[in-house]
Amino acid sequence: MASGGSTRRIDEQWARVSGRLRAEIGETAYQSWLKPMTVREAEGGQVKISVPTRFMRDWVVAHYADRLTALWAGEDAAIQGIEVVVQPDRPLIPAGAPKPKLAARIQGTGGEGHGAAARPDISAPLDVRFTFENFVVGKPNEFAYAASRRIAEATAPPFNPLFLYGGVGLGKTHLMHAVAWHIRKRNPERNVVYLSAEKFMYRFIRALREQNTVDFKEQFRSVDVLMIDDVQFISNKDSTQEEFFHTFNALVDQGRQIVISADKSPSDLEGMEERLISRLNCGLVADIHSTTYELRLGILQSKAEQLGVTVPRKVLEFLAHKITANVRELEGALNRVVAHAQLVGRDITIETTQEVLHDLLRANDRRVTIEEIQKRVAAHFNIRISDMHSARRARSVARPRQVAMYLAKQLTSRSLPEIGRKFGGRDHTTVMHAVRKVEELRERDSAFAEDVELLRRMLEG
Ligand code: ADP
Numbered sequence: 001m002a003s004g005g006s007t008r009r010i011d012e013q014w015a016r017v018s019g020r021l022r023a024e025i026g027e028t029a030y031q032s033w034l035k036p037m038t039v040r041e042a043e044g045g046q047v048k049i050s051v052p053t054r055f056m057r058d059w060v061v062a063h064y065a066d067r068l069t070a071l072w073a074g075e076d077a078a079i080q081g082i083e084v085v086v087q088p089d090r091p092l093i094p095a096g097a098p099k100p101k102l103a104a105r106i107q108g109t110g111g112e113g114h115g116a117a118a119r120p121d122i123s124a125p126l127d128v129r130f131t132f133e134n135f136v137v138g139k140p141n142e143f144a145y146a147a148s149r150r151i152a153e154a155t156a157p158p159f160n161p162l163f164l165y166g167g168v169g170l171g172k173t174h175l176m177h178a179v180a181w182h183i184r185k186r187n188p189e190r191n192v193v194y195l196s197a198e199k200f201m202y203r204f205i206r207a208l209r210e211q212n213t214v215d216f217k218e219q220f221r222s223v224d225v226l227m228i229d230d231v232q233f234i235s236n237k238d239s240t241q242e243e244f245f246h247t248f249n250a251l252v253d254q255g256r257q258i259v260i261s262a263d264k265s266p267s268d269l270e271g272m273e274e275r276l277i278s279r280l281n282c283g284l285v286a287d288i289h290s291t292t293y294e295l296r297l298g299i300l301q302s303k304a305e306q307l308g309v310t311v312p313r314k315v316l317e318f319l320a321h322k323i324t325a326n327v328r329e330l331e332g333a334l335n336r337v338v339a340h341a342q343l344v345g346r347d348i349t350i351e352t353t354q355e356v357l358h359d360l361l362r363a364n365d366r367r368v369t370i371e372e373i374q375k376r377v378a379a380h381f382n383i384r385i386s387d388m389h390s391a392r393r394a395r396s397v398a399r400p401r402q403v404a405m406y407l408a409k410q411l412t413s414r415s416l417p418e419i420g421r422k423f424g425g426r427d428h429t430t431v432m433h434a435v436r437k438v439e440e441l442r443e444r445d446s447a448f449a450e451d452v453e454l455l456r457r458m459l460e461g
């Protein structure tokens with residue numbers, strides 16, 4: 001515990017720091033976020049600050065931590081960071097002091113009178129990076145994005161539920177958190193709960209064991225927006241599905257919003273009850289497709305910007321071509337390249353990138369060979385494999401050949417000349433032309449785009 005003298009010093013520093021920040025961020029933000037803060041101590045280079053709710057903690061950490069640290073370091077050079085903790089009862093505030101506005105709002109009786117006063121915090125924490133602002137929109141995810149935004153901005157459910165589905169690492173969780181952040185920011189009195197289906201099940205089973213299911217039901221039934229991530233997890237878990245179904249119906253009947261995610265469409269989920277599937281199908285079903293080259297490039301640019309580093313465009317293009325599995329892997333690759341460059345103090349080039357990621361690139365290569373691509377594409381378009389190497393120029397064989405070259409460029413780390421050689425000794429400019437042609441056709445012709453996408457998915461297995 002700090003002595004009286006140093007407590008006074010900390011209080012004075014805090015008064016100056018918060019005064020500066022107040023001037024920077026304006027009165028409203030000050031009242032909402034800074035005023036409810038209590039400075040606990042400054043020790044070991046860390047200032048410890050408490051706030052009344054977890055939401056405030058997440059928000060403060062995401063938006064003000066860096067600035068607060070910098071301002072405080074200006075007061076005391078020993079300060080290197082701040083730590084924000086949740087302390088609901090604020091014991092350091094003298095009795096009778098006015099309650100901070102926002103905390104009162106969050107914990108108050110709530111606008112709709114459904115028990116917000118005793119609102120238990122059953123939501124899992126949100127990732128501060130998963131906001132709409134940080135989400136890069138492209139063809140594969142624009143529908144899911146638009147639907148999520150619509151939900152986030154609506155006051156009554158525009159469709160119920162919103163069912164988001166797609167493969168791993170394509171942004172489902174990111175979009176759900178973004179919806180939650182958006183609503184919590186705009187309407188802090190709305191009770192938004194985000195949970196993985198696994199957690200939901202775990203809670204339910206614990207309630208059963210502790211014979212506490214009434215509380216469990218109450219908790220969920222006072223929710224305004226319920227988001228359950230990865231529901232494929234409760235397939236084949238009959239009692240959990242049953243409970244989920246009842247919770248679901250109760251909330252929908254009361255006009256509350258539900259958002260669900262899964263790795264498959266409702267109808268493709270195995271081990272799900274028919275009536276649950278039909279309810280899930282009732283609202284809006286939005287799928288997130290595999291990434292395209294353009295989206296991957298956009299995401300890389302945005303991530304590099306967030307990291308505050310300049311990465312040569314050639315390197316970003318290289319990564320967008322090679323790391324095609326999902327966004328998570330793409331992000332991981334970029335982080336590795338950047339971390340390596342910073343560590344050894346060298347520029348980021350294609351060569352260093354290849355070096356740093358050799359295992360990952362090899363794994364991507366191993367996934368599919370040019371021969372496999374040729375075989376699959378030939379079978380798909382019903383032509384002979386030998387036509388992949390032949391000189392025939394009829395559209396019926398030339399187009400599939402171009403598709404195969406395009407996929408070879410996308411799915412392997414072979415260079416253009418290498419690819420050309422595998423296609424009957426063609427020149428690298430022919431391969432380049434094929435890649436451009438296919439990209440152009442994909443833009444113009446959605447049936448063609450789907451064909452290519454289908455092939456890509458099959459090849460990636
Ligand atoms: P999922 O839940 O579908 O498995 P996540 O939402 O966890 O995938 O996304 C994996 C990672 O990729 C996260 O770090 C997320 O921020 C990032 N990500 C996915 N899609 C995008 C996008 N369109 N823009 C920016 N980042 C994205």
Ligand code: MG
Binds near residue numbers: 172173174229230
């Ligand atoms: Mg997820």
